[in-house]
Amino acid sequence: MRNTLYIIGLSAFVFSCTSQQNSKKRQYIPRTPATPSKTTAKTPIEKPKSQITTEHGVDFFTTNIADPTKNDNTVSYGSIVSAKPAGYKVVKSYFPAIGQNFRQRYLILHYTALPDDKSITVLSQQGVSAHYLVNNTGDNEIYQLVDENKRAYHAGVSSWRADKNLNDTSIGIEIVNMGYTADASGKKTFAPFDEAQVKKVAALVKDIVTRYQIPATNILAHSDIAPTRKQDPGPLFPWKKLYDEYQIGMWYDEATKQSFYDLASVDFQTKYNDSVFIFNVQTQLQKFGYGLDLSGKWDDMTKKTIEAFQYHFRPQNYDGVLDAETFAILQALVQKYPTK
Numbered sequence: 008m009r010n011t012l013y014i015i016g017l018s019a020f021v022f023s024c025t026s027q028q029n030s031k032k033r034q035y036i037p038r039t040p041a042t043p044s045k046t047t048a049k050t051p052i053e054k055p056k057s058q059i060t061t062e063h064g065v066d067f068f069t070t071n072i073a074d075p076t077k078n079d080n081t082v083s084y085g086s087i088v089s090a091k092p093a094g095y096k097v098v099k100s101y102f103p104a105i106g107q108n109f110r111q112r113y114l115i116l117h118y119t120a121l122p123d124d125k126s127i128t129v130l131s132q133q134g135v136s137a138h139y140l141v142n143n144t145g146d147n148e149i150y151q152l153v154d155e156n157k158r159a160y161h162a163g164v165s166s167w168r169a170d171k172n173l174n175d176t177s178i179g180i181e182i183v184n185m186g187y188t189a190d191a192s193g194k195k196t197f198a199p200f201d202e203a204q205v206k207k208v209a210a211l212v213k214d215i216v217t218r219y220q221i222p223a224t225n226i227l228a229h230s231d232i233a234p235t236r237k238q239d240p241g242p243l244f245p246w247k248k249l250y251d252e253y254q255i256g257m258w259y260d261e262a263t264k265q266s267f268y269d270l271a272s273v274d275f276q277t278k279y280n281d282s283v284f285i286f287n288v289q290t291q292l293q294k295f296g297y298g299l300d301l302s303g304k305w306d307d308m309t310k311k312t313i314e315a316f317q318y319h320f321r322p323q324n325y326d327g328v329l330d331a332e333t334f335a336i337l338q339a340l341v342q343k344y345p346t347k
């Protein structure tokens with residue numbers, strides 16, 4: 008009986024600790040309820056068979072007494088790298104702590120602006136890199152250039168919501184595509200993506216975001232996280248198709264956008280250069296995730312941020328000028344994907 012009470016008490020303790028975790032999805036659900044009822048008290052409880060051995064004065068669990076099937080955070084992919092301290096043994100049959108998560112919290116998409124052969128040379132032999140390179144040769148291969156557990160150098164100076172330097176926390180995918188050419192007026196014309204290559208990207212992204220539980224809000228373009236410097240993967244990358252056909256990333260609901268559009272278009276031109284209005288637009292962009300200053304002016308940073316937003320969510324018009332449609336899409340997205 009004393010043992011039974013001890014186990015119930017332990018279960019309650021485990022529950023109270025884990026229930027404080029931020030993410031409900033990642034919450035560990037113990038087999039026994041927090042408040043033991045009469046029935047549960049009578050039910051024989053399977054005692055965890057934790058075997059502890061002591062080596063060199065240190066205790067090690069040699070049996071996994073967690074329930075990895077109910078806690079994805081204890082899953083590891085690829086090799087588990089352990090220390091090899093001289094004269095000591097790191098025990099690999101261990102208790103996988105519930106208090107852990109993946110370092111990989113973002114997925115960033117790029118284009119190489121180079122053909123296939125040069126893409127692989129540059130990304131493997133120079134200072135820039137990515138975890139994966141998706142070629143455009145029509146085969147079924149995807150090249151891995153960097154271990155998923157290590158940093159690749161693809162994002163550069165970058166930010167999204169409260170996070171900065173996204174190389175630390177992201178997986179980078181480079182897609183072979185020639186990028187854009189600009190005419191004398193600066194108007195950019197982008198190269199399209201092949202259907203087969205998009206399918207390859209979608210399969211790769213789906214695999215990565217599922218394994219690391221990367222939320223839709225963190226599947227982004229390089230131009231989203233570095234809007235003043237970058238355009239890739241550009242307005243011809245089919246974000247909507249990925250959302251519709253593969254449930255990847257973010258997209259707005261048409262009806263919500265329409266109601267914001269009806270509101271926005273009433274006195275849109277009248278208030279357009281009003282600093283209060285511009286400040287509001289900048290605040291919405293910042294709330295959604297973009298790192299920009301709230302200047303109350305249509306400055307260069309704001310124009311480039313709007314252009315980056317349009318690449319992703321309003322690809323029919325990417326001139327960097329806010330129109331009522333762009334503003335309505337922005338508001339619909341802010342409402343659908345609020346900052347937690």
Ligand SMILES: [Zn+2]
Nearest residue numbers: 117118229239
């Ligand atoms: Zn890039």
